[in-house]
Amino acid sequence: MRYTSSTTAVPDVPNVPRHVAIIMDGNGRWATKRFLPRVAGHVKGVEAVRTVVEACALRGVEYLTVFAFSSENWRRPEEEVSLLMRLFVTALEREVAKMHANNIRLKVVGDLTRFDQKLQDMIAAAERKTANNTRLTVTVCANYGGRWDIMQAIGKMVAAHPGATDFSEEQLAPHLAMAYAPEPDLFIRTGGEERISNFLLWQLAYTELYFTDTYWPDFTAEKLDEAIASYQHRERRFGRTGEQLKK
Numbered sequence: 001m002r003y004t005s006s007t008t009a010v011p012d013v014p015n016v017p018r019h020v021a022i023i024m025d026g027n028g029r030w031a032t033k034r035f036l037p038r039v040a041g042h043v044k045g046v047e048a049v050r051t052v053v054e055a056c057a058l059r060g061v062e063y064l065t066v067f068a069f070s071s072e073n074w075r076r077p078e079e080e081v082s083l084l085m086r087l088f089v090t091a092l093e094r095e096v097a098k099m100h101a102n103n104i105r106l107k108v109v110g111d112l113t114r115f116d117q118k119l120q121d122m123i124a125a126a127e128r129k130t131a132n133n134t135r136l137t138v139t140v141c142a143n144y145g146g147r148w149d150i151m152q153a154i155g156k157m158v159a160a161h162p163g164a165t166d167f168s169e170e171q172l173a174p175h176l177a178m179a180y181a182p183e184p185d186l187f188i189r190t191g192g193e194e195r196i197s198n199f200l201l202w203q204l205a206y207t208e209l210y211f212t213d214t215y216w217p218d219f220t221a222e223k224l225d226e227a228i229a230s231y232q233h234r235e236r237r238f239g240r241t242g243e244q245l246k247k
């Protein structure tokens with residue numbers, strides 16, 4: 001299936017966002033506020049992912065993309081990084097069968113070569129198992145960075161067109177890590193910061209942005225509904241005037 005690029009044509013505006021992309025932020029502060037170690041926030045954060053996956057499936061969202069580990073998160077203390085990796089492994093072990101039973105497809109995007117071979121194998125197996133599921137595609141961005149994505153796509157595009165010096169957006173787009181998904185309709189960032197932190201730089205061109213102070217472990221289906229309600233009140237103009245939309 002091919003999707004409309006927001007910059008080369010005006011895309012459809014779905015009432016329920018077809019693609020929701022989330023920066024799950026605030027796990028550490030959630031834990032610190034409770035005098036718990038930061039990792040306790042990450043553990044609780046996995047539960048919130050489960051809740052939001054279910055809620056998205058029930059609401060008819062087709063793509064849910066969550067930022068789990070950025071290419072800059074390696075800068076954290078080694079102990080926190082290794083705990084996050086272990087948590088990723090346990091989450092895969094526990095959740096993949098359930099996702100499969102619920103017709104959910106799992107994708108993991110990012111530079112996975114920096115992960116343990118065991119984790120890479122688990123990811124490949126989970127993707128293979130769920131590849132033909134159609135209800136909802138959940139993408140976990142792991143060791144992902146928007147700039148990494150654009151650079152790796154450029155590399156592949158150049159290799160696919162030997163000798164060419166002039167390129168179009170249409171030639172780049174199929175090489176982006178999430179070429180299988182439409183551009184996000186709704187972006188949510190929890191945890192109070194209002195920045196993109198090198199998430200989907202290319203794909204967020206015309207995405208509606210929603211920021212909430214709620215820490216990720218406290219994010220619920222109701223909070224997702226608040227974000228969707230906010231989205232539904234936006235006028236998505238894609239460069240046109242409001243008057244043009246009324247015609």
Ligand code: IPE
Nearest residue numbers: 024025026027028029030068
């Ligand atoms: C988001 O929560 C999870 C990851 C980046 C892995 P944080 O760990 O960034 O939590 P805060 O922002 O420090 O509260």
Ligand code: IPE
Nearest residue numbers: 023024025067068069070197
């Ligand atoms: C963004 O959160 C990355 C993830 C949620 C995985 P960060 O906590 O790393 O972002 P900054 O450092 O506050 O911008």
Ligand code: MG
Nearest residue numbers: 025026027191
């Ligand atoms: Mg953070």
